[in-house]
Amino acid sequence: MDKRKGRTIKSERTSTRLQHSLDYLFDYYYQAKKSEGRAENTLKTYVQNYNYFCEFLDERKIVRDIRNINVEVGRDYIIWLRDEKRRFSDNCNVPESVRTVGLLPKSINTRIKNMKTMFKFLKEEEVIEADPFTYLKNVQDIGKDIEVLTAEEMNDLLKAPNQRKYSDFRDFVVINLLIDGMLRIDEALTLRKTDVDFTACCATLRREITKMRKPRIVPITKRTAKLMQELIRESTEFGSEYIFLNNYGERLVPNHFRHQLKKYADRAGIKKRVYPHLLRHSGATLFLEEGGSQRHLQVILGHADGRMTAHYTHLSDKNVKKNHDEFSPLNAVIGKLEKPRKTNRQS
Template identity: 35%
Template structure:
């Protein structure tokens, strides 16, 4: 496929989900541990619904990690990332997150007690105590720093740059971004159509894109035409791009830029919403772009700092209408 590109294709660190590897004496994978755990639970006389719930919540977690983990890859960071993913990218309530975490804690507790895990990971996974969303937004300066870490001479870097511009400009969810089809990108009109079955609300919507994003996507679409894949954003092999690939790439760029904030795909959605309002956008059009059914969810995204409020007040103060 290399003949289709002017940029070199190099697999970056973000192309694979990796974790720190502590030494473990037991050679069991996560799935093998879970199977042994469930063998025990089935002998405890639990209701079928409880047994089914254990399988269901383990399945949710497996859908997040997208592969079986080796013993040494099972760390508390993986589960913390899962919690952040549920809160930030799936917009799940803390109550729902706790429901999904408790069975996993029980599983990890059993695995440690049985000697499958050296560390008591379950002790470091905390049940959520507050419903408040504490996700920090990025400042324009931080955004420029992150973009400055990307080497867009290579395919993966140029694709990631296009991903960031699209995430920030459209404020779409990561699942919506990765489901965008080439045919649904209208460069002339400057819009992207999100199909109903690919959105969280199961409602189709059209999101606008600015001229900067249009120009980047025009070049990207031209360069990836030879892949013959209906999806817009692809791996360097021309396959469907994994959400974890995007997450790890974003975190890598942020760390290289010296930014300590958590920088996930949802961070860009959150940042885009706040900057949209600070730049003079109205909350009603923002609601439509975000795809929320009511304003209560929109308010979660518009968490201004005291400096933001001060700047807005200086610009929109009622006194300006009196003393023009």
């Protein structure tokens, strides 16, 4: 605005301003990733994390222009996420007690990672001249690992649903599948009847429903296969192609199952926070504790990198102790039996 005459001064063309618009750049990035075939949930994550960053910029009254973004802004964003950002928006249906201020380091790093990935992509595509977050570091996470469910807790959870009710029996089957096949909840609930080979006892996850957009075959036990067949017979009247349906014959959605799972956890007296992905964590950890191969687990989970599997499963102290007892170098020195040496004869 020209203070002398009170008129707006136009200093650059509209096309130039658009080129530097952060919203325009995000849309460029989003469309590129969509064209690569990224999963719908992954695309939603991109939008959510970009909206977080925009909320910060708007609060700080920083115009959404790439020329205003630098590493100092990024560091201020981290501080805002840690010290000022309120968890859950006002329109979320959650108790006031959980609307705490400040995100955990893991959540902050997730937000930062998404923005860093976007800026790096735009720089590589030569859409922007420099990556403003190149030197932005992650927050040090010294928190504890995820507390998985024990075998006893998972057994208690399976006992919680009332199998005489259709909805509870359906949830019982879902819980079995999540523990047995170690599927993500979206993968499980989008299974069609034709995706499961009940003779070979395996489920084929179509590329469009997996996180990495690659199909994979997941083995299941005969018990789980029989439970799924029984559920299909129970819901024949709906005529749906999907296996897991609500009481009206529509495909079961993750949020509804999350609510049900929490109810069963409370009923079972489990004090830990129980959610669908925890069953994947817990099943994977127990798989290794029982002697399963990490390489085989990587294939089942659908991880491209074995390091992700090693980190994901959060091996417990029980498994470390079990392996140490079996493979301690001292066993080779003195023998596994550790028989006491007899020096004196009995009188």
